Amino acid sequence: MVDLTLYVLQLCVVVGLLALAISFYTDGLGYVVLHPFALAGVGAYVFAVLATRYQWPPILGALAAVSSAALSGLLCAEAIRSLRGDGLTLATFGIGVGSFELFRQLDITNSVFGIGSIPSLVGDGGRAWQVGVALLALLLAAGLVRTWRRSVGGTVVAALRMDEWGALSVGAPLVAHQRVTGLLAGAVAGLGGVYLAVTARFVEPRDFQVSGLLVPLGAVIVAGGRTPWGVVVVAGGIVLVSQGARFVGASPVVAGPLTEIAIAACLAAVLVFTRLRQLRRDNARG
Amino acid sequence: MGSILVAAIVSGSIYALVSLGFALAFRISSVFNLAHGILLVTAGYLNYWLAVQHGLSPWISVPTSLALVGALGLTIEAVLIPAAKTAGLKPVDLLLLSWLMLLIVQDVLAIAFESQSIYVGASQVREGWAVFGGRVTPLQALIVATSILVGAALFLIIRRSATGQEVLAVGDDPRLAMICGLNVKKIIGLNAAAAALLTAGAGILMSYQERLDPTLGFRFSVIAIVSTLIGFPLGPAGAVVGAYVLALFETLVLYVVDPGLRDAAVYAGLFLVLVWTYRRSLVPPEG
Amino acid sequence: MSRVRDHLLACTALGTFLLLCVATNGCKKEEGGARGKTLVTLGAVLPLTGEVANWGKDSSNGVDLAIDEANRRSAKYTFRVAYEDSKGKAAEAVGAVRKLVDVDKVVGIIGDNISGPTVAMVPVADAAKVPVISPSASSPKLSGMSKYFFRVYPSDTAEGGFMAEVAATKLGLKKVAILYINNDFGVGLRDVFSKGFTAKGGQIVSAQGYNEDQTDFRPYLTRVQEAGPDGIYLAGYYKDGGAILKQARELGINARFLGSTTHEDPQLITIGGDAADGLVYPYSTGYDEDSADKAVVDFNTAFKTKYGKGPGLIAALGYDCASLLVDAIEARGPSGETIRDFLANTKGYHGATGEITFDESGDVHKPILLKTVQAGKFVVWKP
Numbered sequence: 021m022v023d024l025t026l027y028v029l030q031l032c033v034v035v036g037l038l039a040l041a042i043s044f045y046t047d048g049l050g051y052v053v054l055h056p057f058a059l060a061g062v063g064a065y066v067f068a069v070l071a072t073r074y075q076w077p078p079i080l081g082a083l084a085a086v087s088s089a090a091l092s093g094l095l096c097a098e099a100i101r102s103l104r105g106d107g108l109t110l111a112t113f114g115i116g117v118g119s120f121e122l123f124r125q126l127d128i129t130n131s132v133f134g135i136g137s138i139p140s141l142v143g144d145g146g147r148a149w150q151v152g153v154a155l156l157a158l159l160l161a162a163g164l165v166r167t168w169r170r171s172v173g174g175t176v177v178a179a180l181r182m183d184e185w186g187a188l189s190v191g192a193p194l195v196a197h198q199r200v201t202g203l204l205a206g207a208v209a210g211l212g213g214v215y216l217a218v219t220a221r222f223v224e225p226r227d228f229q230v231s232g233l234l235v236p237l238g239a240v241i242v243a244g245g246r247t248p249w250g251v252v253v254v255a256g257g258i259v260l261v262s263q264g265a266r267f268v269g270a271s272p273v274v275a276g277p278l279t280e281i282a283i284a285a286c287l288a289a290v291l292v293f294t295r296l297r298q299l300r301r302d303n304a305r306g
Numbered sequence: 307m308g309s310i311l312v313a314a315i316v317s318g319s320i321y322a323l324v325s326l327g328f329a330l331a332f333r334i335s336s337v338f339n340l341a342h343g344i345l346l347v348t349a350g351y352l353n354y355w356l357a358v359q360h361g362l363s364p365w366i367s368v369p370t371s372l373a374l375v376g377a378l379g380l381t382i383e384a385v386l387i388p389a390a391k392t393a394g395l396k397p398v399d400l401l402l403l404s405w406l407m408l409l410i411v412q413d414v415l416a417i418a419f420e421s422q423s424i425y426v427g428a429s430q431v432r433e434g435w436a437v438f439g440g441r442v443t444p445l446q447a448l449i450v451a452t453s454i455l456v457g458a459a460l461f462l463i464i465r466r467s468a469t470g471q472e473v474l475a476v477g478d479d480p481r482l483a484m485i486c487g488l489n490v491k492k493i494i495g496l497n498a499a500a501a502a503l504l505t506a507g508a509g510i511l512m513s514y515q516e517r518l519d520p521t522l523g524f525r526f527s528v529i530a531i532v533s534t535l536i537g538f539p540l541g542p543a544g545a546v547v548g549a550y551v552l553a554l555f556e557t558l559v560l561y562v563v564d565p566g567l568r569d570a571a572v573y574a575g576l577f578l579v580l581v582w583t584y585r586r587s588l589v590p591p592e593g
Numbered sequence: 594m595s596r597v598r599d600h601l602l603a604c605t606a607l608g609t610f611l612l613l614c615v616a617t618n619g620c621k622k623e624e625g626g627a628r629g630k631t632l633v634t635l636g637a638v639l640p641l642t643g644e645v646a647n648w649g650k651d652s653s654n655g656v657d658l659a660i661d662e663a664n665r666r667s668a669k670y671t672f673r674v675a676y677e678d679s680k681g682k683a684a685e686a687v688g689a690v691r692k693l694v695d696v697d698k699v700v701g702i703i704g705d706n707i708s709g710p711t712v713a714m715v716p717v718a719d720a721a722k723v724p725v726i727s728p729s730a731s732s733p734k735l736s737g738m739s740k741y742f743f744r745v746y747p748s749d750t751a752e753g754g755f756m757a758e759v760a761a762t763k764l765g766l767k768k769v770a771i772l773y774i775n776n777d778f779g780v781g782l783r784d785v786f787s788k789g790f791t792a793k794g795g796q797i798v799s800a801q802g803y804n805e806d807q808t809d810f811r812p813y814l815t816r817v818q819e820a821g822p823d824g825i826y827l828a829g830y831y832k833d834g835g836a837i838l839k840q841a842r843e844l845g846i847n848a849r850f851l852g853s854t855t856h857e858d859p860q861l862i863t864i865g866g867d868a869a870d871g872l873v874y875p876y877s878t879g880y881d882e883d884s885a886d887k888a889v890v891d892f893n894t895a896f897k898t899k900y901g902k903g904p905g906l907i908a909a910l911g912y913d914c915a916s917l918l919v920d921a922i923e924a925r926g927p928s929g930e931t932i933r934d935f936l937a938n939t940k941g942y943h944g945a946t947g948e949i950t951f952d953e954s955g956d957v958h959k960p961i962l963l964k965t966v967q968a969g970k971f972v973v974w975k976p
């Protein structure tokens with residue numbers, strides 16, 4: 021039970037990081053984006069290739085992977101700079117699915133075969149403390165984000181989210197914030213990808229399908245604009261609940277698609293509910 | 307060269323039929339409804355269930371499938387989406403909700419049919435007619451002709467008829483249309499029914515032409531969106547033009563770049579057409 | 594008040610979900626240890642949902658039959674199987690194996706049907722010293738991957754190499770095009786076939802990969818047609834194979850079609866129609882449902898009695914996997930190491946899919962039969 025619990029906690033860290041990456045956009049500038057899994061894929065594959073093919077030390081490989089993902093995030097942010105609303109969301113959806121197709125084709129990612137024998141970041145001993153450190157690091161990262169949100173920069177971003185034109189008219193640097201958001205989201209998603217690679221010790225293109233965003237996106241929506249800690253905790257909670265079917269020994273055939281149906285239905289209900297509640301509050305204020 | 311073009315046109319004709327229904331619905335709702343593809347797949351599977359598993363005649367199974375899926379499409383486009391908009395949900399929320407609905411219906415179909423592919427066509431396979439260096443079967447020729455004729459008819463109806471003008475008016479500004487005395491609910495309903503029937507018809511035709519899987523709904527939703535946006539300046543019927551352009555682009559990537567990147571071409575097309583269509587040129591450049 | 598209501602709603606949704614999970618637990622057969630017998634749990638990681646769900650289902654039917662028979666026969670043990678759904682994905686398979694090892698304490702694992710998840714899960718099972726036996730994963734990568742890994746289905750090296758030989762010598766083909774599914778199975782077969790065929794003086798004039806959900810193969814076939822091959826090798830499954838054969842006939846392509854063991858499925862005929870006639874493919878499993886061998890006859894009879902239909906290859910492979918694990922436990926006891934030793938020394942085992950002998954890499958070598966489709970039926974190929 022301990023090994024499985026540690027594995028599930030590791031998945032919580034991965035999903036928490038992805039949720040944080042989405043939250044940078046959604047709870048920051050207010051854009052709903054669907055490409056963080058592609059950025060996670062960049063991180064995972066760069067780490068896997070450097071660590072297995074080129075025998076880089078894992079820590080250096082991880083740094084290079086996170087940097088690559090950050091750069092990819094920046095490039096994506098530049099590409100979607102002029103889009104808004106559902107157009108932006110759909111464009112990032114295209115980036116996400118298109119990246120999956122690329123991962124399947126390229127020789128450097130070993131195409132459909134994936135890359136195995138991925139080493140751990142800090143050796144194989146003492147898995148429990150490694151997972152504990154990872155969880156603490158995730159909560160610390162969420163704390164840093166919260167601190168930044170309360171700073172001047174965070175206030176400017178909040179103003180841009182609430183009224184872009186109004187904020188622009190008083191000189192808010194929109195493009196700079198779009199770039200920084202892209203960079204940070206890319207870095208955090210890339211870190212999630214690296215952690216997924218060292219958890220499963222194997223990466224393949226199907227690990228980065230857009231449908232995998234269901235849970236981290238759900239966490240961001242359920243957390244409803246609350247603190248980054250809230251996003252991370254909700255993300256972990258959803259993973260624990262969705263893996264709960266395994267713990268209670270539910271029939272896998274029923275559990276598999278039913279779990280996905282249940283998560284999708286719950287997410288839809290929460291999305292509608294959260295949005296309606298927000299509208300009621302805005303109307304009450306107005 | 308001729309055979310490449312013919313293959314692209316045959317692929318494009320299927321895309322066109324699928325896209326027409328979406329384009330019609332999109333003109334009024336302006337919602338990127340990713341769940342639109344489930345109408346296509348559901349119609350195909352329903353027809354298969356009635357015709358093959360229950361042995362009903364196509365004269366019964368096809369109209370029944372069209373009617374039932376038409377009702378489903380009507381419910382989504384004419385009831386759920388307007389209600390959601392009235393409640394204040396934004397287009398991005400509707401996009402996400404449509405994606406979730408697509409996942410749910412796909413899973414339900416996968417459970418109900420045990421993830422089996424279906425094919426309702428004839429077991430006797432004949433060589434197609436020789437056309438410009440390529441080959442086209444009678445059913446494929448019918449699909450090409452249908453897509454062009456329906457597209458042309460839709461173009462004329464939208465541009466020249468009173469109903470078409472009413473659809474455009476409601477799509478542009480439903481409140482103003484209501485103030486001007488148009489029966490907005492009726493127009494939305496008729497439009498939604500037409501869109502759903504077109505898509506359901508496409509799904510049934512496809513099941514006679516090639517195999518359907520529960521997961522195809524997503525791919526065809528994306529194709530429909532890209533085709534609609536490419537042909538947007540021509541109105542809903544422009545989706546036909548957009549579909550053929552997309553099919554040609556896909557074929558070009560297959561031939562010139564890599565056959566394995568054929569699907570990636572669709573998503574690249576999605577990204578490019580969105581960036582092109584939705585540029586906010588009014589945003590002041592940061593100096 | 595609204596906050597309280599929010600929390601209530603959230604708890605209701607969560608509670609409903611958990612209730613669903615617990616309720617569906619009741620759908621699973623529970624086989625508790627009978628009085629005086631030791632309860633032994635085996636694991637099965639199979640694609641019970643997803644693109645190859647019917648393989649997972651067929652395998653599980655074979656496994657369940659073997660377990661039922663073992664429970665009736667055994668005086669010492671009661672066997673149960675804990676099923677996990679890999680969904681055909683590597684990450685799911687890894688999680689499934691961890692759960693089986695950690696929570697269910699399985700002594701042996703059956704799975705996966707396809708190579709990707711199997712390659713991912715073998716290292717995890719190896720670290721836990723739990724033997725894994727696969728019904729149908731065929732990637733050459735799996736050969737010798739772990740001393741705890743075995744499979745009752747031959748490696749692609751056998752099938753791909755065999756078809757290259759058939760194409761070059763028996764069929765006298767000089768130029769072959771390959772249409773392969775873009776996954777580890779298709780790419781693996783492509784590579785093995787290309788190597789073998791070119792070594793025999795043949796030429797691969799075109800090799801095109803398509804994705805798993807592809808239904809329109811006309812652009813690929815048109816490109817292949819331009820290369821003018823006299824043979825086309827289909828490295829994929831029956832669904833896409835059927836569609837390719839149909840569309841190729843419509844395009845007037847007259848090349849000789851070569852296939853894979855995976856093409857033998859009634860759906861190939863349903864989708865491909867009479868265009869499937871003439872397809873030549875290897876049957877590399879050794880499975881002959883008309884064999885007079887006692888093991889095969891008994892299996893067929895028992896399967897038809899339990900399920901009311903004929904078994905098919907995949908069910909037979911699942912049956913053999915479970916039977917081998919059961920026999921290992923009966924002979925040597927329910928421990929990973931002893932089961933592993935038993936399997937490694939298995940020679941001439943008479944299973945539902947023929948004779949099984951594992952080599953030092955955990956691979957099995959079966960006689961390959963050349964078959965074809967004739968008038969909608971799968972028959973032995975006679976030149």
